[in-house]
Amino acid sequence: MAITIALAGNPNSGKTTLFNALTGARQHVGNYPGVTVEKKQGTCTAENQIFDIVDLPGTYSLSAYSMEEVVARDFIVNEKPAMIVNIVDGSNLERNLYLTLQFMEMGANVCIALNMMDVAGKRGVTIDVEKLSLLLGLPVVPMVARTGKGRAQLLKTVADHVVSRPAPLKISYGRDIDDTLDEMEERIRSDQFLTDPYPSRWVALKYLENDAQILEAGKAHLAGTHEWLSAKALKLSHHLETTLDTHPEGMIADQRYGFITSILKQGVISHTLDPNRLAWSDKIDKILTHRFLGPLIMIGVLMGLYQFTFAYSEVPVGWCENFFTWLGDRTDTLFADGLFKSLVISGIIDGVGGVLGFVPLILFMFLGISFLEDSGYLARMAFMLDRVFRMFGLHGASVMAFIVSGGIAGGCAVPGVMATRTLKSPKERLATLLTVPFMNCGAKLPVYALLVAAFFTDYRAQVMLIITLISWVGALLVAKLLRSTVIKGPATPFVMELPPYRLPTFKGLAIHTWERTWQYIRKAGTVILGISIVLWAMMTFPQLDTRTVSNENTVGMHTPGAETMDPGAAALRHSIAGRMGMAMESVTRYAGFDWQTNIALLGGFAAKEVVVSTLGTAYSLGEVDPEDSMSLAQRLKTAEGWGPVTAFSLILFTIFYSPCFVAVVCIARESGSWKWGMFSMAFNTLLALSLSIVFYQTATWMMS
Amino acid sequence: MMEGISLRRMQVNQTGTVVSVRARGELGRRIRDMGLVPGKDIRIQGRAPLKDPVSLRIMGGTLTLRNNEADYIFVEVH
Incomplete structure (x- = not known):
């Protein structure tokens, strides 16, 4: 019997690298039921056991605000993995442990894979692994996922601890909240309110945090208890507001961080250098996000991505075309003229050729974008362009999809639509993927060329420029229109991490590119x-x-x-x-x-x-x-x-x-x-x- | 209780300690999830070419947020 292990952690903590290191090529990609969130699964054999490893989406928290977070916590609650391997960035321990605490509050069996110990060391951060493990009460394995260091130890630790069933962690949130939580928990227990599958204190906590998903489930389960709990939460909220000028949700988050700080202060972490000093990554940022140089370099990078996708894929696209032309010609001589031949050539061969003709494009596009994403540059692009794209209800990262689709005339909307995957904000993403087809893809160019050649012979360049401008202005205005009508709603918060620059690993890029192309x-x-x-x-x-x-x-x-x-x-x-x-x-x-x-x-x-x-x-x-x-x-x-x-x-x-x-x-x-x-x-x-x-x-x- | 100034008004390279986060709902949650909670030290790292968003250092990492989001965060400048 395979044992299910969930792999969880913050974005940019090296989760995908660890997943690849654990499962190698034995993985497949699908979707979580009913949503577009990617679900990666793979197997791994160690210590005479087979582990079925599920890669949960990378999240900073477990709220009900994003699809990724809901998917991650639903998986933990409903599928009950034997263990959560929580990958934690050792060079950014404090913030990473915030997610760990939330797993522990759910009563999950957690093992920490303390990653990037090499980076932490270089930044002058020393972590007392044993002490951290002791204070948190869970196994901690130091490792470097990029090099595979610590992999064997991690697997051994997982095998040793899969049978543990820890009690949900109880954090003190201050007198007011704790007292209310106790009362609520008692009622939840006696009514057996949502206790299958959720832990009782966790349900109470979610009522205080005003968690939409749990509130809805509660209302459907037992309306009476739901009303009682909601009233309790509201009363506490009023009380906190009048006495402390705060509210439960804020206070709970603050206390979680307080809990982490109190642990780290007991000698778990020591700095030999100022943690906020400029690392080399910040020095690069001084140039790459510079007021004048930044945008110029960005234009260069976008042109480079465009060149890479369309110029270098030209050769394999040509092979594809030649192969299908050859196949068509062969078929032409093979069958007698008639409907069947027409179906095979015009319907099937042209159809399959059409599908496969895009493959080199998609492959190169994902290779280029994965590189920008994994290196950390994509986040900088979003940072620099956000002000412009936000005006139209889009996101700074929308630019990639527009460029690939033909923002520089000659792209293709198919890889462009797929490039919107790098966008994490759902409304902005939908508006982007509905407007990128307005760009001038390579297939529209022959149409323009024909009409310009026939009617605007003397104004070729001017007309082409006007066409490019019309499509950009049109796409942005339509995006604005959609965002104020059918995809209405406030902008998704931009609060975003600028991860340190990293050189992507070839293995990571190859796996990433291949699985997406294959999916297509x-x-x-x-x-x-x-x-x-x-x-x-x-x-x-x-x-x-x-x-x-x-x-x-x-x-x-x-x-x-x-x-x-x-x-x-x-x-x-x-x-x-x-x-x-x-x-x-x-x-x-x-x-x-x-x-x-x-x-x-x-x-x-x-x-x-x-x-x-x-x-x-x-x-x-x-x-x-x-x-x-x-x-x-x-x-x-x-x-x-x-x-x-x-x-x-x-x-x-x-x-x-x-x-x-x-x-x-x-x-x-x-x-x-x-x-x-x-x-x-x-x-x-x-x-x-x-x-x-x-x-x-x-x-x-x-x-x- | 110390009031502090809003994060939007801070200059590049200024440092300070977060005193309060006034946002609620999703934005409030996101801000806190990323570690922007009272008591944490921050340093303004830079601004985007169009002056918005802003990037800042906190707990050894770099975060960015829009100016209209920074309005909810109050900081006591060092």
């Missing part, structure tokens, strides 16, 4: 393949038979351009997509779009560059290579109803309308709900249509 392939891949087949069917069915073609070519002359229509264009018009395009013309003509453009935009839902090739087919030019669209540009110039106004209206629409379905699938996955995937399709398209109509109508009116 496995989870998103299947859905994307399915949708790609559906889109193929929409563009193919119902099919034309030859009789209808001749009919249309001789009789059906109602649509402009039909007289010159070749079989490819006629077949497209006859398909579901074609019919949708025709039906939508009644609305889209106010934005200047004819049915051909509509079909092309529908095709763009598969991938934005498809707009160009589909437009080619619809305008009877056959397949147009998105990289070389001069013939199409010439055709559009002479086409009826086309001009700079229509072209710019289409550019506006392309910036804002629904993300391609790969991005939609990623949005749904990252937000944890299909609701948001659907929202981004509908909302973005409506927004794009309104903008295009307003622009087209105003421009034509002004020109007439």
